[in-house]
Amino acid sequence: MKIGAYYRGNGRCEFCVWAPFAEHVELRVLSGDGRTLPMERDGSGYWRVQARDVHPGCLYLYRLDRNRERPDPASCFQPHGVHGPSQVIDHDAFKWRDGGWQGIPLSEMIMYELHTGTFTPRGSFSAVIPLLDGLRDLGINAVELMPVAQFPGERNWGYDGVYPFAVQNSYGGPEGLKHLVNECHARGIAVILDVVYNHLGPEGNYLWDYGPYFTDRYRTPWGQAINFDGPYSNDVRNFFLENALHWFRHYHIDALRLDAIHGIYDMSAVPFLRELAAGVEEFSRREGRKFHLIAESDMNNSYAVRPESAGGLGLDALWCDDFHHSLHALVTGERKGYYMDFGGVGHFAKALREGFVYSGQYSEFRKRNHGNSSSDIPPDRFVVFSQNHDQIGNRMRGERLSALVSFELQKLAAGAVILSPYIPLLFMGEEYGETAPFLFFTSHSDHELVRAVREGRKREFSSFMWDEEPPDPQDVETFMRSRLSWDRRRHGRHRVLLGLYRDLIRLRKGLPAVTNPDRACLDVRSDEERKLVIVRRWKGEDEVLMLFNFGRADVKTDYLHHEIKWTKVLDSSDKKLKGPGALSPDRTGPGKEVMLRAESFVLYTGGNMRAVPL
């Protein structure tokens, strides 16, 4: 069921809004002298009108029961923000130049998460475009945008969005986003969009006035749960299903990243997410190209990415937090909060081997058994990272790894992510070791809410940081401090790190054994005492051997696979990489040993594989 304002050309526009309990709904056209048009209700509570003399750019509201004037829940654009009127958009007017675009298979993606507001000084979609060539040269072929749905004010991570169909006005609105996607596709870069289907933000949410979008049967940490399984949930589901297709259809988005699906409470026999996956699958078939659904989940439930025939939801991929946590705990030594469940090289080895580290065993942090096994899930169904907006930004001081660990460990983390069997994701600036923090920031206008968010933030960190207050989310300075400082990447270690990321991505794409997403061609060993993780991967007779030393001391390893002669491709401790100097030999083989620098990794190729020139 299509909802919102559909411009048909020649000043004709169709409006449709769901308001099942309203007794009267009118369209208020605000252009010219203003007009009020009666709308007609169908049996399911959808109100419609075909308006004439309504042109793109025209502002409108709905008038409910003759008294409340409200923006459109499915508004495509809120030029004056969350409390203002909605605007008619002519989606057919945009000149797409990506005719032959077929997308990028998930297994080949190198993802790059960025926050439009802090990625550049201007903080807009158009300001991203000049940087795309640099990303492409780095090897990135998928840009993931943090949520762009209209949120209150100009500064927000995006998870406070309240118009799921609208594109943030301060970023450049619908036109800006389309232009950015067009430019990405022109460079062979796919666009992934982060969408939030588990809650709406706390300011500017007028969905309450329209219908039973919410339920009090469940409680989420972010406010009232969305009604995905109660009475009238068909129409709520339709709203979000149409939202997914909206991004594919009108913005040529390649994949959606579904925020925190553990906040989508749904006990029904056909869960919303299964219906969504089937709907997107059907849409992909019709369009002749694959659109992807990638979910974030806190549940370590492999059924999210199993097919419906195996009782799964049928989503395409899942963020793998356990991979992050096990790597982060190893390189930082942190053990607070959820890191208490990690810290051994065995944890990281399991993440490499299976995906979920917690596959049913007891989690000390959660005080219960956690997860089920993902050992049979193909690796290209997991997205992995050493950093992302949450893992950085949910720290009180918003420190990136660059502010927490040595340069050697930053290189090690890069190798661990990019040479893994999974889909790697970088967080903007990670590639050159950006040192600016990524802090939590907002720009609400509701004073009570501002106070509540500030207090909440203080409370969140009060238990373990009592000598320091968290930065004020509402302070514009908090936002400014979170912006990238691009000049850094040209200098010193930043430049070296950038080069290493580029080389690693090139190796990942170029070495069949690294590209191969087959778990059967993967052997992972770990040595807790020496803090070593040794990974062998192959495809046919091509082999790679990766030696990761997470320890603080140089060590010797004698695991060199039988019969194979190995040629070194990369040692992160190399002087060329501003390391202390490699100890590993250029060539080695059976019966020999390899010395590894502390906090370093080495990559060898073997078998029939030719070394890839860097």
Place this chain on the structure above:
Amino acid sequence: MKIGAYYRGNGRCEFCVWAPFAEHVELRVLSGDGRTLPMERDGSGYWRVQARDVHPGCLYLYRLDRNRERPDPASCFQPHGVHGPSQVIDHDAFKWRDGGWQGIPLSEMIMYELHTGTFTPRGSFSAVIPLLDGLRDLGINAVELMPVAQFPGERNWGYDGVYPFAVQNSYGGPEGLKHLVNECHARGIAVILDVVYNHLGPEGNYLWDYGPYFTDRYRTPWGQAINFDGPYSNDVRNFFLENALHWFRHYHIDALRLDAIHGIYDMSAVPFLRELAAGVEEFSRREGRKFHLIAESDMNNSYAVRPESAGGLGLDALWCDDFHHSLHALVTGERKGYYMDFGGVGHFAKALREGFVYSGQYSEFRKRNHGNSSSDIPPDRFVVFSQNHDQIGNRMRGERLSALVSFELQKLAAGAVILSPYIPLLFMGEEYGETAPFLFFTSHSDHELVRAVREGRKREFSSFMWDEEPPDPQDVETFMRSRLSWDRRRHGRHRVLLGLYRDLIRLRKGLPAVTNPDRACLDVRSDEERKLVIVRRWKGEDEVLMLFNFGRADVKTDYLHHEIKWTKVLDSSDKKLKGPGALSPDRTGPGKEVMLRAESFVLYTGGNMRAVPL
């Protein structure tokens, strides 16, 4: 993890209770002069003590943090009710005589649901025993007891139980139940026990004092949800998992009926019910006989009975409410509440064919799409009925079908259930057309609660019955009115109906085509205009043809399967069955027509099948 009091013989008894947040727990032994024994805590919050000079029958309490004395959450017996002390039980002392008992396969069960308190004038387990021969002669081979876990007072359906391991004192306690099971098994009758794992009753629930058994993340209609997926849920799950095994182990119960699993809120990667099913499977393997889990669910979710390998919970069977609703709506003509979704013979035909009538389509009553398909689920995974405690007792006046429909329709309903491909369940008294109501009754002692329950009951029915107040649940008269009047079955139509039930069960067991639980050997047709449902079932060359006329007029049917000559076995309108007289021929075949009386059914056999003498 075993919990509760375990008597080891010679006055030695082990006590174990989970109280993770308590700082101090003691055992108070109330026998003799009374003693207080300190208990020792393990790392998971279980407190234990090995006591001496504690004998079966000894009363005890736990003393928490030196001030609150509470009964044992895993008490096996509460001789003085929900607020009194717990009693040590020696489970090994009972003399079982069911050594060779191997249970009954689900597919062969003929179930009979009974409420111990109202089944007999004495309302005890022992009073049931003299009636078992009659049930066996009727053909019943599985008695299903409504919940017997200790509830407040003496009058309750059982869903207000607050000691999941204890056997209701007023019914005869642990000894009484074991004796009843022993006597059932001696007669070849299995025992199914109704257990409630979705909530605890509102009075006498002391679990709050022990640990995080409950959660406020979800809301149930019956009070706070049980914590199956939050912190500490491993131990909460252990409590209920041990409860299931407790009934199998110490009471030789054959199957559990899990009450309203849609009230078990659980978002975890390994749902409690899957863990329970796996635990019972493992226990069955160890014991060398199959214990069953049968669930009630309001979700029409076939995954409940799919195996884990297909993403299911792995339960053995499911109550099929849609079968009931479609049959009830047909025979009564009722269309209020959930019956608004039913009423056509097509609905009932679909229930016969697939199980769920609502397999994903829109439900007017629920205001959303409902269910998923069960068309590939084997019929012996569904339990069906024309009446049960809920469907009768949740009516304001508690009317059985006998008070709502004609005698002819009662016979028709009996045939529809017992000749169906599913597992039939009778509600006590149905077999002879008991006319007493089955009302909702309680005997709480908390006055505030009594008032609240009364008010709730009035509110529930106020919307459609404003000229009449519901019977007072707390009034002893309400309970008395709900008791069976056994003498009825010897007279007139009651006696005839009883004979028909006996014949139908005998036919179900004796005719291979009726016994056959293979959906591939089932052909169901319906004719909305003539209100006809025609079912053909076969096994090999044995065939049966059943013609159900739900209409108020005599009709002709010409659906007689190709080539086959049919021999009549039964016509419910027969004068022998106190009907208006059969119109159907004794023998018929291709090209011929059969006349059917209004509100009747006819059963023919064909193929190689010999008619079963009645």
